[in-house]
Amino acid sequence: MRLVEIPREKKLSKADFLEKYYRPQKPVVIEELIENWPAYQKWTLDYIKEVAGEKIVPLYDDRPISSKYKFNEPHLKMKMAEYIDLLRSKPTKYRIFLYHLLKEVPRLQQDFKYPKMGMRFIKQLPMLFFGGENSKVFMHYDIDFANIFHFHFHGKKQCILFAPSQTRYLYKVPHALISRQDIDFNEPDYDKFPALKKAEGYITELKHGETLYMPEGYWHQMTYLTPGFSMSLRGAPRNLAHLSKAVYNLAFMRYFDNYMRKWRGQKWIDYKNEQAIKITHRKNKIPV
Numbered sequence: 001m002r003l004v005e006i007p008r009e010k011k012l013s014k015a016d017f018l019e020k021y022y023r024p025q026k027p028v029v030i031e032e033l034i035e036n037w038p039a040y041q042k043w044t045l046d047y048i049k050e051v052a053g054e055k056i057v058p059l060y061d062d063r064p065i066s067s068k069y070k071f072n073e074p075h076l077k078m079k080m081a082e083y084i085d086l087l088r089s090k091p092t093k094y095r096i097f098l099y100h101l102l103k104e105v106p107r108l109q110q111d112f113k114y115p116k117m118g119m120r121f122i123k124q125l126p127m128l129f130f131g132g133e134n135s136k137v138f139m140h141y142d143i144d145f146a147n148i149f150h151f152h153f154h155g156k157k158q159c160i161l162f163a164p165s166q167t168r169y170l171y172k173v174p175h176a177l178i179s180r181q182d183i184d185f186n187e188p189d190y191d192k193f194p195a196l197k198k199a200e201g202y203i204t205e206l207k208h209g210e211t212l213y214m215p216e217g218y219w220h221q222m223t224y225l226t227p228g229f230s231m232s233l234r235g236a237p238r239n240l241a242h243l244s245k246a247v248y249n250l251a252f253m254r255y256f257d258n259y260m261r262k263w264r265g266q267k268w269i270d271y272k273n274e275q276a277i278k279i280t281h282r283k284n285k286i287p288v
Helices: 014-022 038-042 045-052 080-089 106-111 162-168 196-198 238-262 266-283
Strands: 002-005 028-030 056-059 076-079 097-098 128-129 136-140 146-151 156-162 201-204 210-215 219-224 226-234
Touching: 014 028, 014 210, 028 266, 038 106, 045 106, 045 226, 056 080, 056 097, 076 080, 080 128, 097 146, 128 136, 162 196, 162 219, 162 266, 196 266, 238 266
Parallel strands: 002 201
Antiparallel strands: 028 210, 056 076, 097 128, 128 226, 136 219, 146 210, 146 226, 156 201, 156 219
16 A cells, blocks of 8 residues: 555654644654653563453454444453463454553553643543454544554554545445455455555554554554554544544444444444445545
């Protein structure tokens, strides 16, 4: 695909971040933002197992969206210690997604601080994400259109991003926050999904201690190249149109989708996937 490397900055001042990336809404990787956090040295899989091993955690895999599950309903649950043992033993597709571990284990809150980069963070929402080797987070954008600082720990992760302006090429599924799940964004099938040829995006590989800034509404797909985990800190959207979409998603869309899954079952899922192709091809004047 037409992917360029996300810009990288070794260090970045507040003024430069606001001028070069936050106000123009462009992504950036900051390589040395959190080296003074205790988490920079402490946060490994072994440490998380030590302090949170008995916590029951929600797990997700890459199975296609199904009417069997509600919006963001986990596929499995197990103790954190058992999950980390699984990560270390073999590649697994099971991931932890949007887990508020810092609420469950308050001592972890002492290991980080909110960066003073001019962004107003929603301080009750630090979330952790874990994944095994080759596990993948499908292409999506976040329900709340947040501005995100994404800090990676333990291992390597590939990140592919697209700006909201590229939505028309990404086969967005209606009444959802995802693109078609059968798209491989590393090796796309252009015969089946020709609009992807026009999409222009970004790619990077995050290592331990690096920070990715994702502007509001950006599409993102994450692939864990090794077992590892990340933390996200979120800031409210600045754009009024994005804020209104966030309110719509949170107050109506997810409940409507759950209702339709319950009422129509798999027919609703299949209908949405078909519409993703029809709508995308119509917008791009591609014969169906």
